[in-house]
Amino acid sequence: MQRVITYRGFEIHVELTPAAEDTFNVTVQIKGGTNLEVLGARGSRIALRNGPFTERWAYLVGEVAGQAAIDLLLGPTG
Template sequence: MQRTIHYRGFEIDVELTPSAPDMFDVTFQIKGHDNLGILGARGYRIPLRNGPFSERWAYLVAEVAGQAAIDVLIGPAD
């Protein structure tokens, strides 16, 4: 299952992979924006640790992790 979340001009692409009944491993990838050059070779999929997660938690944790990564890359929001 896949979902895209928009944040500060970027897209956080979240992908869930079933790992047990009703549980998922989750990865995310940051895409987009005209500042994409700052991502460079690091723009690959990032697996989240401490899973598997329920579907709801998987999306939430990936969204928060993606937003935190973007904030670290481009600085705090104005």
């Protein structure tokens, strides 16, 4: 299962893979934006730790991790 969230000109791709009944492992990939070079050449998927999570938590954790990575790279918004 996959979800794409737009944030500060980037796309955060959150992908869930089943781990056990009703729980999922999460990977995050950041794409796009005008500052793509800041992400490096690979822009590969990153597996999130401390899972597996329920579906709702998996999407939330993936989105927050992606947003935090973008905020770290680009700096504060205002």
